[in-house]
Amino acid sequence: MTVFIVRRLMQSVVILLVMSVIVFLGVFAIGNPVDILISPDADQMERERAIRALGLDLPLWEQYFVFLRNAAVGDLGRSFVFNEPALRLIFERMPATLELAFTAVVLSLVVGIPLGLYAGLKPQTATSKGIMAGSIVGFSLPSFWQGLMFIMVFAVMLGWLPSTGRGQVGSFLGIKSSLFTRDGLAHVILPAINLALGNAALIIRLTRAGVRETLLQDYVKFARAKGLTHRRVVGVHVLKNILIPLVTVVGLEIGGLIAFAVVTESIFAWPGMGKLIIDSINQLDRPVMVAYLMMIVFLFIVINLVVDVLYSVIDPRVRLQDVKG
Amino acid sequence: MSEPTVIVPAKAETPFRRLVSEFADDKLAVGGAVVLSIILLVALFAPLISPQNPYDLSKLDILDSRMPPGSKSMDGITFWLGTDGQGRDMLSGIFYGLRTSLAVGVFSGICAMMLGMAMGLIAAYVGGRTETLIMRLVDLQLSFPTILIALILLAVLGQGVGKIILALIIVQWSYYARIIRGTALVERRREYVEAAICLGLSKPRIIFSHVLPNCMPPMIVIGTVQVAGAIALEATLSFLGIGLPITEPSLGLLIANGFEYLLSGKYWISFFPGIALLVTIISINLVGDQLRDILNPRLQR
Numbered sequence: 001m002t003v004f005i006v007r008r009l010m011q012s013v014v015i016l017l018v019m020s021v022i023v024f025l026g027v028f029a030i031g032n033p034v035d036i037l038i039s040p041d042a043d044q045m046e047r048e049r050a051i052r053a054l055g056l057d058l059p060l061w062e063q064y065f066v067f068l069r070n071a072a073v074g075d076l077g078r079s080f081v082f083n084e085p086a087l088r089l090i091f092e093r094m095p096a097t098l099e100l101a102f103t104a105v106v107l108s109l110v111v112g113i114p115l116g117l118y119a120g121l122k123p124q125t126a127t128s129k130g131i132m133a134g135s136i137v138g139f140s141l142p143s144f145w146q147g148l149m150f151i152m153v154f155a156v157m158l159g160w161l162p163s164t165g166r167g168q169v170g171s172f173l174g175i176k177s178s179l180f181t182r183d184g185l186a187h188v189i190l191p192a193i194n195l196a197l198g199n200a201a202l203i204i205r206l207t208r209a210g211v212r213e214t215l216l217q218d219y220v221k222f223a224r225a226k227g228l229t230h231r232r233v234v235g236v237h238v239l240k241n242i243l244i245p246l247v248t249v250v251g252l253e254i255g256g257l258i259a260f261a262v263v264t265e266s267i268f269a270w271p272g273m274g275k276l277i278i279d280s281i282n283q284l285d286r287p288v289m290v291a292y293l294m295m296i297v298f299l300f301i302v303i304n305l306v307v308d309v310l311y312s313v314i315d316p317r318v319r320l321q322d323v324k325g
Numbered sequence: 326m327s328e329p330t331v332i333v334p335a336k337a338e339t340p341f342r343r344l345v346s347e348f349a350d351d352k353l354a355v356g357g358a359v360v361l362s363i364i365l366l367v368a369l370f371a372p373l374i375s376p377q378n379p380y381d382l383s384k385l386d387i388l389d390s391r392m393p394p395g396s397k398s399m400d401g402i403t404f405w406l407g408t409d410g411q412g413r414d415m416l417s418g419i420f421y422g423l424r425t426s427l428a429v430g431v432f433s434g435i436c437a438m439m440l441g442m443a444m445g446l447i448a449a450y451v452g453g454r455t456e457t458l459i460m461r462l463v464d465l466q467l468s469f470p471t472i473l474i475a476l477i478l479l480a481v482l483g484q485g486v487g488k489i490i491l492a493l494i495i496v497q498w499s500y501y502a503r504i505i506r507g508t509a510l511v512e513r514r515r516e517y518v519e520a521a522i523c524l525g526l527s528k529p530r531i532i533f534s535h536v537l538p539n540c541m542p543p544m545i546v547i548g549t550v551q552v553a554g555a556i557a558l559e560a561t562l563s564f565l566g567i568g569l570p571i572t573e574p575s576l577g578l579l580i581a582n583g584f585e586y587l588l589s590g591k592y593w594i595s596f597f598p599g600i601a602l603l604v605t606i607i608s609i610n611l612v613g614d615q616l617r618d619i620l621n622p623r624l625q626r
Contacts, residue, residue: 151588
């Protein structure tokens, strides 16, 4: 187990290094930020001074080593646009994104598991068929369009909920989040549902498939024969065993949600890091792009590792080994 | 679906005909196939059937802009689905948009399939370090969500039609590579391959004309799913403003254009292109689902 984790961590460092080269070269070799950042009226002197100030006059490989040396101490460059350290900019936006992703995960579990359970226990009823049809639509709906339609119906036509921004941010136990104020909660509902919908559809289908498979197992038949209540059979014996696939998928989906938050944040003007990266791409703000991409790859490596370890804790049949190769 | 007037003598059952009749068992899938064919025809003949050429600026009249569905233009054309901010007929815009979306989705799908097949076959046949390298790359890529990879690539490559197609190919190839490697590893141990080896056929010939055709069914199935995914991904990227340029508007861009008018209640500019996108994706998925069922050897009767 320890060997497995150490090996994975070493692989992760290699992946991060490779990513840094790809991202740095790609991002810095394309486009000329000088044209964007310096006004076209600036004379030659001003231009050169600005280029030197931004470190753009050095050869590319030298820029990379400067970048790598700084990255090692947590400095991923300054944003051209905000003139602030890129990493700080990302850390500032991260809570908003994590809050949104977290709310979406909870929402999709709270909605998905009961519906999936119902559809698995009573597969022939009309309600179950409705749930399954709904989950197919949930899968196929492009999330950005679904978000627009939410705005149209709930914000424009009905006027129930606000459609942009994060609302008032409250503080509780030192954690700042818009989940702690009424206004903030109203703001988070639409984006969270938008982000959660596809995920909820996935959880419904997984839960249903898991339940149908588990119900046929001998231990469930045995529990029934022992005279346990239906409630206990479903709540303990069935539910516990469908947790294994659910944990894996939910774990991996947290990463997916953070990535997909890019779309949701753009639609609902949610001030998270997803909106930041889209703005940065459009403004060619290269340090922020690099910092975001490195950050998210790092986040993903951590999430994947945690899911693998959790998996072995929940399911004692799984033994972590490194695949020979 | 032969002509009803001719009495068809019992035809010999070919594998293809059997597949067609099995496909027709599911009404929903047939519906999907019909809708999909209509969409393909519309996309193909968009310039002929559109009421207006939406990209001919001389035909557009700013006075016609933002008209609700069903209203008439100055010169008597009815805008069944309304007009956008530039007075463009939405119906024509959607026809042309479908054309772009489908072309990008299908083209990138085919390229990704070829790249994935080549890599997967190399991995299965060469083995050793090459195989490890290719499959590690596939594993690595599959552990990241597609949108993130596309985002990284577009940030790195910049924007444009060619770039987005390249990004879609890179996002998709690993799915094909993984499947075909698995299938090819099974197929190469089959008796017909041994027979071909005994006949002294060359290795490329065995791979391309014996093993490859037998690897096709699973490829077709993931192909449909992947094309639907590619269309959705391209629309998402175009919506975010990092996909196709304005000169080649796809459905995603049409939806994005309507975003600013949505808040003032002019729903149709975003609504109808979205419906077109949704119907396209659902019909491809329905067809793909049924193909998966009838091509799956484990379910074969």
